[in-house]
Amino acid sequence: MDDLIVEFITETSESLATLDNELVKLESNPQDEGILGNIFRIMHTVKGTCGFLGLPRLEKVAHASENVLGKIRDKKLDATPAAITLVLESLDKIKDLIDYLSANGEEGAGDDSELTGRLNYFADNGKIQEVELKAVVNSDVPQELHDIVESNDDFSSHFKGDDDPFMMEALERLAAEEAAKNPPVAVEPIVEIIVAPKPTVVAASAVVAKVVKAEDKKSTDSDNGANQSIRVSIDVLENLMQMVSELVLTRNQLMQIVRSKDDKELVAPLQQLSHITSELQEGVMKTRMQPIGNAWSKFPRLIRDLSLDLGKKIDLKMNGAETELDRQLLEVIKDPLTHMVRNSCDHGLETPAERLAAGKPEVGTVTLSAYHEGGHIIVEIVDDGRGVNIARVKQKAIENGLATEASLEAMSEKQIAQFVFAAGFSTAEKVTSVSGRGVGMDVVKTNIQKIGGTLDLDSTWGKGSKVAVKIPLTLAIVSVLIVESHGQKLAIPQINVLELVRAEPKSNVKIETINNALVIRLRDKLLPLAVMSEVLGFDCNHKDLVDKEVYIVVCRVGSYDFGILVDKVFDTEEIVVKPVSDIMKSITIYSGNTILGDGSVIMILDPNGIARTITNVDVSSRAEDSVASRAAVEEEKMVGFLSFTLGKGAPKAVPLELVSRLEEINVKDIEVAGNKPVVQYRGDLMRLITLDDEFTMPNSGTVDVIVFGYDKKVIGLVVNEIIDIVQAPFDIKVSSREAKQHGYLGSMLISGKTTDIVDIGYLLSDLVEEAVASMNSSGKSEAENKTILLVEDSLFFRNLTVPMLSAVGYKVTTAEDGKQAFDLLDSGNKKFDIIVTDLEMPVMDGFEFATACRKSTKVNGTPIIAYTASLSEEVMQHSKDVGMNDCVTKNDRIGLLDSVAHWLVSHKESV
Amino acid sequence: MSEALNIALALDDADQMYVTMRVDSQLFGIPVKNVRDVLRQQKITEIPLSSPEIAGSLNLRGRIVTVINLRKRLHLAACENDEKNMFVVVEHKGELFSLVVDSVGEVLTVSDFAIEKSPTNLNGKWKEITTGIHKLDGELLVIIDINSVLTI
Secondary structure, three states, rough: OHHHHHHHHHHHHHHHHHHHHHHHHHHHHHOOOOHHHHHHHHHHHHHHHHHHHHOOHHHHHHHHHHHHHHHHHHOOOOOOOOHHHHHHHHHHHHHHHHHHHHHOOOOOOOOOOOHHHHHHHHHHHHHHHHHEEEEHHHHOOOHHHHHHHHHHHHHHOOOOOOOOOOHHHHHHHHHHHHHHHHHHHHHHHHHHHHOOHHHHHHHHHHHHHHHHHHHHHHHHHHHHHHHOOOOOOHHHHHHHHHHHHHHHHHHEEEHHHHHHHHHOOOOOEOOOOOHHHHHHHHHHHHHEEEEOOOHOOOOOHHHHHHHHHOOOOOOEEOOOOEEEEHHHHHHHHHHHHOOOOOOOHHHHOOHHHHHHOOOOOOOOEEEEEEEEEEEEEEEEEEEEEOOOOHHHEEEEEHHHOOOHHHHHHOHHHHHHHHHHHOOOOOOOOOOOOOOOOOOOHHHHHHHHHHHOOOOEEEOOOOOEEEEEEEEEOOEEEEEEEEEEEEEEEEEHHHHHHEEEEEEOOOOOOOEEOOEEEEEEEEEEEEEEEHHHHOOHHHHHHHHHHHOOOOEEEEEEEEEEEEEEEEEEEEEEEEOOOOOOOOHHHHOOOOEOOOEEOOOOOOEOOOOHHHHHHHHHHHHHHHOOOHHHHHHHHHHOEEEEEEEEEEEOOOOOOEEEEEEEEEEEEEEEHEEEEEEEEEEOOOEEEEEOOOOOOOOOOOOOOOEEEEEEEEOOOOEEEEEEEEEEEEEOOOOOOOHHHEEEEEEEEEEEEOOEEEEEEEOHHHHHHHHHHHHHHHHHHHHHHHHHHOOOEHHHHHHHHHHHHHHHHHOOOOOOEOOOOOOHHHHHHHOOOOOEEEEEEEOOOOOHHHHHHHHHHHHHHOOOOOOOOEEEEEOOOOHHHHHHHHHOOOEEEEEHHHHHHHHHHHHHHHHHOOO | HHHHHHHHHHHHHHEEEEEEEEEEOOOEEEEHHHEEEEEOOOOOOOOOOOOOOEEEEEEEEEEEEEEEEEEHHOOOOOOOOOOHOOEEEEEEOEEEEEEOOOEEEEEEEEHHHHHOOOOOOHHHHHHHHHHEEEEOOEEEEEOOHHHHHHHO
């Protein structure tokens, strides 16, 4: 790409960001000439540069929008919200064009005359109504103007150097007169007339621009000194940072050596070196620092749009926008912050009516603030809305199986509020386009945690809520606490460490046990303990620990406090985090590794992973409970459903398992291919299904679509309205053949309402047919007479998988759980060539089933393929350990067919 | 003439240099282009919970190297005298790994044409990590497939 264009893109993107905010400011202070002048100038520069670089589309849009701004600036139009909206629209268009330009190096073909037409029409039309009256009075002027316009050459000389308002007025009068003559076709002549003398209008505006430029010079002259900066590519800085980090480490190493040698000669120069290194580090860090305001810059616009969309009055306050942090971090927190601000506006703030009723001011406030606190940066998002509904969170947590009623009883309100960060958790009663889909807060949390930050939610019902994000100043260097356990040195990130406690049998802080679980009493609260050596996989006798002197590192992950029991505690060290090797990524207790001052490698612990190990202990001990209670748990096994309305009759629902996304699709984008509605979706075509004959597609606006993904293919189910995500036991009460033919499995009760369950197998049957067709015929003959045992508890997946496998030629027998399958195999009545099993099943899960199979002489040679909804490294390793041959995810049907074929062949070979 | 030259060039292309090393008296070879360094005894930090093949990690001039015990990887008995062990550092997908071996030998140039597929009766673990066998005078050289040996 041309260097000039690259430069232009960077510069314009910056200007556009400023424009967004300036416009929103203008809307609240329509009389402020300073803001207006600034806006006009930026837009003018954009237009000018586009013209210079030969980018006609951009130029036209910028020009048209400049026209409107020019009129506002000359006080011919008011900066009404309508005007601002229109200009913002043109800004969006310019952004789109710039994006395209930066991606493709050229402007691309297209026509923006619809938008420019509207802009121009607005520029002119807004005036006409005013002038119409004048036109009647000065009815003799137009003739004069006609002459001027006809002799175009003279026209410009008439106005040379003069202010253009006179000309504008004259033109408009002319237009008005024309309009008065032919009232029925008023609009078209106006456009024509305005277009005709266009060259002169441009000339006039150029004069205006010159004046503006002169003013511009004056204002920038004063702060010229502050603007001495150069552009440096990020790579260079990144590299520099890396090297400085290494330098810091080497310095630390050197210091350590000298300290042990006690060499007086070296001390002074080393001190100097140390000093310079620190300064250098600070200096380089500074180059990467950016004010957090950069990440906030789009919020005023966002809030404005949201308040229009949601019909709420929202005021945005920003404190500490100048607080600086590492640009890498800035990038990472941008999206989470946006998400949280949206959440505050959508869920937090009430409508003006609700606010008044609650005795609050009509306008809701969202406050963003940032400040430094002990080597960290705290960013707070505070709203004065309704706060988190704790009762509702409790209810949802129970429904989603995240907690039991008893465990919730024991939690503080603050702890309960943290459930909103759990995956798939939404307490919004209504799903809106803005938020409430229950995906998001968990993503926010993971993103913040990824950069070593923490998230804290405080909320008072009726008063509002506050989310505080605590992030390190920079990613590159972190402070860690070095500890020792089982002779192994380990590092714990300082950000998670609250305090250090020494426990002794005789002191008032001592370790106590409850059924082998270790706790200490810390300021009247029980703190669960994780024994580090045990976490590391070494055996450890808890009884011994009680009588020993040990150290406890009190850590906080989110709002969960726990202690890590270690043998020794050393000092803190500043280190550069390096990622662990890919082959160790599956070990969750490490977040990275690094090289210490003495040159040794040390593993950095992830307190998150450690916290999980002690909660896991809980889960496994629960599994040892009596059979009776297990049965009770199974009965309650809940399935997630997405409920929605479709056509007439009862609400409908689909199991969440296969839902990939929820989308709003513009009806205009729906096309017809092969007699069926399709829509372009992420670079592919997505077939749309309506299911209900009575359902008629609206003619305009948007429709909600549930997207089902299956093996990289997608299919969309058009629905009237999405209601909610609910958990219910899967128990179909009524089903009929007729229902099945229409794509329903039957009806059941969800949240006390009769709900029809959509048969996903039916929806996806088209896709399955395609898959079968894609299998070649040789594969088919290979498959003849082979027998497969499919172990799968979910009716949907059985419905989906059996036809697919049998279409290829396999003979499929099904079992609903591991026990049923094993009994069938163990009886010896039937033999199978291959077994495909789900992993998560009631009674006997896939792992237990595979273990049992491998122990049994009857089936120990049969290949077993795990067929699972979610595949992780752990699952793969576990399945390998229990002797399964392969793992396939449930949405990879081709993968399943391939794997089955592969293992049938290799099984034959080995026999 | 030109044809003959082309063939000669092709032969040159097919020649590969291998760093040879011994584990449990078996000779192995790794393509020279993958090898970054050969080290003597090193201080290794153990990594609890990692797979048994991973001996730990070490610091090589500021970079962290994951150490893989080739004996364990090949399911051989542990070495009695591990003080003489050598560390062959290889780079793979931008990461550094080190293979612990008993000793490191000379660098051999072998033509690709002289490499045979591994025999069918070779143990599965071994078969997995070899790309082929080269017949030297008096003994066999097992060529290691870096990609598979580092897939744990």
